[in-house]
Amino acid sequence: MSCSSSSSSNPPCAACKFLRRKCLPGCIFGPYFPPEDPQKFSNVHKIFGASNVSKLLNEIEAHQREDAVNSLAYEAEARMKDPVYGCVGAISVLQRQVIRLQKELDATNADLMRYANANYGVYNNNTTWNNNPNPLPDDDIH
Amino acid sequence: MSCSSSSSSNPPCAACKFLRRKCLPGCIFGPYFPPEDPQKFSNVHKIFGASNVSKLLNEIEAHQREDAVNSLAYEAEARMKDPVYGCVGAISVLQRQVIRLQKELDATNADLMRYANANYGVYNNNTTWNNNPNPLPDDDIH
Numbered sequence: 419m420s421c422s423s424s425s426s427s428n429p430p431c432a433a434c435k436f437l438r439r440k441c442l443p444g445c446i447f448g449p450y451f452p453p454e455d456p457q458k459f460s461n462v463h464k465i466f467g468a469s470n471v472s473k474l475l476n477e478i479e480a481h482q483r484e485d486a487v488n489s490l491a492y493e494a495e496a497r498m499k500d501p502v503y504g505c506v507g508a509i510s511v512l513q514r515q516v517i518r519l520q521k522e523l524d525a526t527n528a529d530l531m532r533y534a535n536a537n538y539g540v541y542n543n544n545t546t547w548n549n550n551p552n553p554l555p556d557d558d559i560h
Numbered sequence: 561m562s563c564s565s566s567s568s569s570n571p572p573c574a575a576c577k578f579l580r581r582k583c584l585p586g587c588i589f590g591p592y593f594p595p596e597d598p599q600k601f602s603n604v605h606k607i608f609g610a611s612n613v614s615k616l617l618n619e620i621e622a623h624q625r626e627d628a629v630n631s632l633a634y635e636a637e638a639r640m641k642d643p644v645y646g647c648v649g650a651i652s653v654l655q656r657q658v659i660r661l662q663k664e665l666d667a668t669n670a671d672l673m674r675y676a677n678a679n680y681g682v683y684n685n686n687t688t689w690n691n692n693p694n695p696l697p698d699d700d701i702h
């Protein structure tokens with residue numbers, strides 16, 4: 419819903435209501451800050467400031483503004499919850515998770531290689547070797 | 561280096577220099593925005609605004625301010641590089657990486673289970689079964 423389409427009986431967007439100003443047609447905030455979600459603008463305003471957000475929205479293309487506002491709202495909410503680290507805290511957690519998973523994957527792949535090598539020996543000794551140096555178990559070995 | 565320890569011959573901190581104001585003893589920005597890194601304050605100011613940063617720093621404990629400034633500087637730089645997604649773009653990339661690694665790990669674990677089950681059959685038939693339902697290959701099986 420856009421402020422530009424508001425009739426005089428429609429409420430102003432959440433930004434204009436918060437800033438106590440008239441919501442004029444073509445309001446830059448209107449399409450992204452509906453009146454039913456006042457917290458979204460209040461967070462973004464507290465962390466970035468309405469003027470910075472307005473400048474940023476004017477510097478990017480219209481079709482990217484919704485994504486921009488949503489990412490700003492995400493960052494703002496994260497900063498309200500964690501004033502020290504904000505969403506950079508989430509980045510640290512995810513980075514540690516990636517490192518842990520990569521280590522686990524490497525270890526599991528190493529185990530798999532040991533099985534493959536062990537099976538190579540078992541199958542080779544049992545003369546079931548069929549030119550595949552790393553035979554994978556399938557239904558017919560059982 | 562803190563503004564509070566600056567003598568009159570020392571340069572003001574990067575924030576006070578940028579804002580063209582006198583860097584007084586106890587300046588909230590001083591310890592975190594050294595004059596030799598003007599870009600750090602300029603980014604943070606452009607994205608969050610000096611007033612919001614000052615408010616945020618005053619609301620948290622002194623020992624956490626350096627981490628807070630560094631996370632704000634990280635967010636600000638990410639937003640300058642990517643005005644639409646900022647550091648939320650990095651979060652999306654990391655989240656996809658975690659999902660991909662978890663899937664790879666699950667698949668590798670499933671392969672490992674197949675080997676373990678196949679080996680169980682092989683070892684069981686060869687009467688080398690030793691009460692371990694999932695024997696891992698080790699040096700003495702070779």
